[in-house]
Amino acid sequence: MYALVDGNNFYVSCERVFRPSLNGRPVIVLSNNDGCAIARSNEAKALGVKMGAPWFQIRELANTKGLVALSANFALYGDLSDRMMAIAASYAPRQEIYSIDESFLLFEGMPGAELVSIGRALRDQVLCWVGIPTCVGFAPTKTLAKLANHVAKNAERKPGSYPAEYAQVFNLGACSATEVAAVLMATEVGEVWGVGPRTSARLKAYGIHTAQDLTRVDSKMLRREFSVVLEKTALELQGVSCARLEDVPTDKKQIACTRSFGRPVLELAGLAEAVSSFAMRAAEKLRSQNSAAGTLQVFIHTSPFRTDDPQYSRSVTVPLSRPTSDTNILVSAALAGLRQIYRTGFKFAKAGVMLMDLVPETVQQAELDLICEFDGLQQPPEKRLLMKAIDGLNRRYGRGAVGVASAGTNAGSAPRGWTMLQERRTPAYTTCWEDIAIARA
Amino acid sequence: MNSHDVTAAPVLLSTASQVPVIGIGSAVCAGFPSPAEDLGAKRIDLNDVLIKHPLATYLMRVSGPSMREAGIDDGDFVVVDKSIKACHGHIVVAVVDGEFTIKRLYKRGGRIKLQAANPTYPDIVPHEELVIWGVARHCIKALPV
Numbered sequence: 274m275y276a277l278v279d280g281n282n283f284y285v286s287c288e289r290v291f292r293p294s295l296n297g298r299p300v301i302v303l304s305n306n307d308g309c310a311i312a313r314s315n316e317a318k319a320l321g322v323k324m325g326a327p328w329f330q331i332r333e334l335a336n337t338k339g340l341v342a343l344s345a346n347f348a349l350y351g352d353l354s355d356r357m358m359a360i361a362a363s364y365a366p367r368q369e370i371y372s373i374d375e376s377f378l379l380f381e382g383m384p385g386a387e388l389v390s391i392g393r394a395l396r397d398q399v400l401c402w403v404g405i406p407t408c409v410g411f412a413p414t415k416t417l418a419k420l421a422n423h424v425a426k427n428a429e430r431k432p433g434s435y436p437a438e439y440a441q442v443f444n445l446g447a448c449s450a451t452e453v454a455a456v457l458m459a460t461e462v463g464e465v466w467g468v469g470p471r472t473s474a475r476l477k478a479y480g481i482h483t484a485q486d487l488t489r490v491d492s493k494m495l496r497r498e499f500s501v502v503l504e505k506t507a508l509e510l511q512g513v514s515c516a517r518l519e520d521v522p523t524d525k526k527q528i529a530c531t532r533s534f535g536r537p538v539l540e541l542a543g544l545a546e547a548v549s550s551f552a553m554r555a556a557e558k559l560r561s562q563n564s565a566a567g568t569l570q571v572f573i574h575t576s577p578f579r580t581d582d583p584q585y586s587r588s589v590t591v592p593l594s595r596p597t598s599d600t601n602i603l604v605s606a607a608l609a610g611l612r613q614i615y616r617t618g619f620k621f622a623k624a625g626v627m628l629m630d631l632v633p634e635t636v637q638q639a640e641l642d643l644i645c646e647f648d649g650l651q652q653p654p655e656k657r658l659l660m661k662a663i664d665g666l667n668r669r670y671g672r673g674a675v676g677v678a679s680a681g682t683n684a685g686s687a688p689r690g691w692t693m694l695q696e697r698r699t700p701a702y703t704t705c706w707e708d709i710a711i712a713r714a
Numbered sequence: 715m716n717s718h719d720v721t722a723a724p725v726l727l728s729t730a731s732q733v734p735v736i737g738i739g740s741a742v743c744a745g746f747p748s749p750a751e752d753l754g755a756k757r758i759d760l761n762d763v764l765i766k767h768p769l770a771t772y773l774m775r776v777s778g779p780s781m782r783e784a785g786i787d788d789g790d791f792v793v794v795d796k797s798i799k800a801c802h803g804h805i806v807v808a809v810v811d812g813e814f815t816i817k818r819l820y821k822r823g824g825r826i827k828l829q830a831a832n833p834t835y836p837d838i839v840p841h842e843e844l845v846i847w848g849v850a851r852h853c854i855k856a857l858p859v
Contacts, residue, residue: 293809714776
């Protein structure tokens with residue numbers, strides 16, 4: 274039996290842990306650069322704020338309805354997510370962390386009745402230890418577990434959508450065939466895991482409106498008219514497990530670090546700082562999965578929304594003569610690429626670095642060490658130790674504690690022009706000494 | 715202007731700036747092996763005593779003099795454990811008017827209140843259900859040096 278454990282309105286719930294005054298108020302969390310709503314409290318949903326709504330369109334609600342908007346505080350969300358995931362993992366032999374706020378658990382040979390009480394204990398522990406409310410859905414397949422979780426959430430939030438006893442923790446696997454059919458019938462096809470808005474519109478043209486309808490369609494037709502993926506989804510809804518638990522995270526094929534600037538950047542110097550910093554960060558991610566990159570790409574863009582400004586968008590792919598994970602080489606390559614594509618007279622709004630052509634470093638290394646002995650070129654062992662030391666320092670003292678000088682520095686009075694706009698960010702309560710919460714005495 | 719994917723010439727590895735590295739590698743010594751190596755002794759870590767439940771432990775900084783007689787002063791850090799059920803006599807972090815406050819929990823004969831450890835501060839008697847955020851287990855204070 275699978276379980277899906279999911280934090281309710283996760284980012285908002287994280288904010289409320291350290292700001293209890295936000296309880297009961299409409300709260301949203303905004304994306305990078307305070308662009309649009311990426312998390313909403315139930316109260317904000319009730320005001321009609323849609324997922325992804327641009328901030329400028331809903332700003333008025335702050336004055337009229339007391340809507341509180343916060344900048345995303347990923348240091349906080351990441352730490353609370355770690356705690357929640359670790360607690361969830363202690364309840365089952367296997368766990369797949371699916372996203373920052375969702376994990377699948379796999380229970381084997383566990384009787385159905387017991388699962389609900391296990392789910393309740395898990396929910397209570399996460400709520401008590403971390404302060405995040407969760408919902409837990411149990412079912413024999415991942416797609417059904419996801420659906421059971423949706424049921425648990427909606428039975429709590431929207432009374433009447435599903436039977437009230439399904440709220441918070443729901444075991445679809447312990448339901449009778451009639452009860453399962455009723456749940457599937459009450460669930461719109463667009464709510465099924467993996468069915469996007471476009472697919473769901475097309476399905477409706479075929480008369481497939483609910484999850485129950487999808488289980489009744491001839492699977493060959495689904496494969497022919499839609500995709501193998503949808504055929505598998507339909508099978509999973511019928512209780513046939515097609516998606517396995519991926520508890521060993523697969524290494525990324527590409528690593529990207531891109532960001533919109535807080536304000537337009539015109540000069541090469543400013544872009545060079547940003548690009549150096551992205552390359553550094555990407556290199557760190559690369560080393561954390563023990564890979565080396567064979568190719569690097571840099572891009573710079575003006576803002577497509579400032580239609581009056583001259584537009585410029587260019588990227589460059591820089592092949593590296595040998596796969597590497599060395600920050601210095603990657604930063605140098607990124608800067609060399611940037612110099613090729615930079616033109617004066619444009620207001621740049623976004624830049625990024627992407628590492629591609631990734632190979633496992635372990636395979637790479639033996640070969641390199643051999644070559645080093647011959648041609649005395651880069652990547653001597655102490656260089657790897659240096660990279661390891663840098664990663665260690667940044668983990669310990671916070672991102673950006675140690676880096677290459679071309680990435681600039683936040684020290685001193687003038688902040689870097691390209692850093693994120695985060696006017697409404699709450700403190701990093703659990704990851705930064707200066708930001709620790711205050712208890713009045 | 716909108717063209718993507720210009721391919722640049724490969725960057726020679728030797729053009730990468732060289733960073734001098736001093737003595738990070740572990741030294742190889744001949745002679746007697748250290749007798750301590752096999753014991754796996756680890757230097758004492760304060761977290762072992764201060765943090766009983768790492769997943770449920772949070773730090774807070776104290777602001778104000780109301781807990782002075784409990785030895786908790788302005789500027790001290792408190793180690794707060796959310797996994798403990800708060801009982802009579804515990805020093806707790808409670809939510810009062812949407813803010814965190816640290817006080818001693820009084821819970822006797824059906825009466826619940828928050829008591830300061832400073833005679834100039836009155837008891838706080840909650841008019842709604844009292845929300846206890848966590849229980850303070852340790853206080854960390856800096857001494858003058």
